[in-house]
Amino acid sequence: MEAPEKCCDTQFKVLSSGDYILPPPLQASIDKIVEKEGYISHKTINRSISTSGGNFLAELYEVDIKGTTADEDKETNIFIKNKMDDIQMTILDIAECYNMENFFYRHLSILYDDIQNKANIPVGERYNMVKSYDATNPNTIILENLAKKGFTTVHRMEVVPLKFAQLSVQQLARFHGLSWVLEKQHPEYFKKKIRPLKATYQFNDDYQKFIDSMSTYTDKCVDMDKQVRLNNFKPVVMETVKKNYFENAGSRCCLCHGDYRANNILMKKDGDNITEVIPVDYQLLYYGCPVLDFIYFIFPCTDQEFRRKHLDDLKDLYYESLRKFLKYFNMEVESVYPRREFETEYKKRLDCGLAFGLLLTPVLFTNDDDIPDFAKDNIGKISVTPDPKMDERIRGLVGDFQKWGIL
Template sequence: MQVEITPEKYPTEKKFICPNQVANNLDKSINSIVEKSGFITYDVEKIPLSTNGGNYLGLLHEINIKGETKEGFKVLNIFVKCIIPGESDFQILSVTDVYQIEVFAYKEFLKIIDELQEQAQVPKEERYKMVKCYDESNSEFVIMENIAKKGFTTGHRCDVVSLKFAELAMQELAKFHAFSFVLQEKRPDFFEQKIKPLKTPYTFCEQFNQFTRSTVKMTMDNIDDEDAKARVGKFCEGIVERYEKHFTDETIRRCLCHGDYRPNNILMKKTDGEVSDIIPVDYQLMHFGCPVLDIFYFINISTDQAFRRAHLTHLKDLYHATMTNFLKYFDIDVNLYYSKDQFEKDYKDKLEYGLSLSIMYLPFMMVAEDDIPDVTKTDMSEISFKLHDSYKDRIRGIVEDYIEWGIL
């Protein structure tokens, strides 16, 4: 039933499942959106969402606003990501910091990108795709258009992606990385002041070491071959120190990286059963770094051995070709910033990063849905959970690949 109320009397007693202050502030922001949208009478539906292990840093909600405006009946479908409530013992990441990074991405970086694409007259179908974000977003919550209502969804986090999905993902990633080179030429002050200083939000503290020891144990417990297990054990000596250097080495920091580029953060739409469109989201781990780190993250988290053997070379070529062609819209020669030879050298030099992240993060990506841990409350030195049935085969394939590539 429709509720007849004025925007000034938005019912704040209907709290979200998040801290009272955050809930009150969110209600005020929704009230602002309602007022700006010209609603006279309206009904608000709030639905908490589950990610089934796809998101560890936020509470997700769907808001549907339906009502009358001067122009007629109107519907707003909104998606909200709210900061995790209460005190947190999670030291590996500052939840507040990652929300601030995401707000910067949507309210500053992506807006400038949209302007630059418009100025360069990039064809609509060739532009980097983004979700509308409301100006009311802040470091407590991010408010976006809910494009699930337009047919976008995400696949299951444990599934191997299709080739079409991977191709579209590599193309969008190449465009995202290319914008750093565009900004260097078109908006140099913004690049120097806002983009280049962005460091990884990870803190390589004792808790990170505890977390790594736990995931190394889970990895080792799922490797049956004794020779392979010994090789992985040897590789894991000093793994955190090597991993950290991939983010802090100034010589390979080339562009803005997504930081969490995996299927759960890439919305997709299907046409006749095949992926026809994707939109990357979730920029909380965005940082200025080495572009191949995003590629390893996507490939190692979302594919299996058979997929990599069939398509990895093609996807790498597609990535660089897309970057080359996209930069031409801005009259930029890719070779001035990221030649194919430099890309291949970075890929080779950073190959072991892919194995490190697989050991450290793949267990979390493939946790069983009935045993998802609360990382903000759990003792990282003792964290343990059930893994999805496909995890053992996935890590076996990764280990075999890295033996073949000479890393193990």
């Protein structure tokens, strides 16, 4: 095993490299790409990699194809996410997760590109997507390896930089906007392919055990008075999350990302300046209320000081970005998603921000050498060793929700 390499803000470990032999189905996919890209001669360099806690349910690989075509010397850099065998993630349908991401890259992303191209949306105003390649099996996602172009992620324990948050919120607004545009331009497709998409979470006994397990870590971060408040909230955490995902009567809905957090948003820097972000990881797509994506992004990725300074501005930025994006399609945001409804839904669903924060923070703050094996272990029995920096994050989270009257 090679030593860890530091790549911008995220820890990146090469597990094996050079002449690493890919599993046969993955090699078949690479052979298909080699043929489609027109290589006459080529060599490949394969690496098995880890994101040190950024990904829990997949085997990750990098493949560099170098060679010549009829016209030029060429290099193709590929990132592979492959479903692990024997995953014990009982609260998610993993096969459906991979089907969902394949649906996005093989079908929906093509439609979204076509929609944006026909509207002549400038490069800097588009919803950004990673180039994808066809895979030979449904358990594999094959993408352009943007790490080779300088893209990286914010480390999961860090508060996201303001510029990163701003660009990410703009992209989120465009993602939601595209859903409403798709509904308008292709109503039958939307009715058959998008509206039926439900969240894949299974709210079962293991989910409740996971809630109970994570609370043993978060309770220790606060004083006795706040522990009492958290214990009063804990019995309704599962119902809170379930309600927000599945009870949408009367809510304006669209296609939602479902896992819109810092680890699933690639960023590119020019020196210290973040210039571009690209969302990835579409395994948890579902049809629901768009405010939930915004809340899911904010609370696991920021601290109390950040929210005090920037939360209201980011809400304004989301809505204005949606307004500007829909203008390209001659759609008025107040007709599609009135600001009053956005604010009502935000207040109605804010308690889910507390639930997300309490459930995700202990995992995000797990030390690199103690990352739980979500693929092999029952999630109800997962234990972690959070970094001490988690304490302040949880205290700020609890303090905000006490101030807002939810605790």
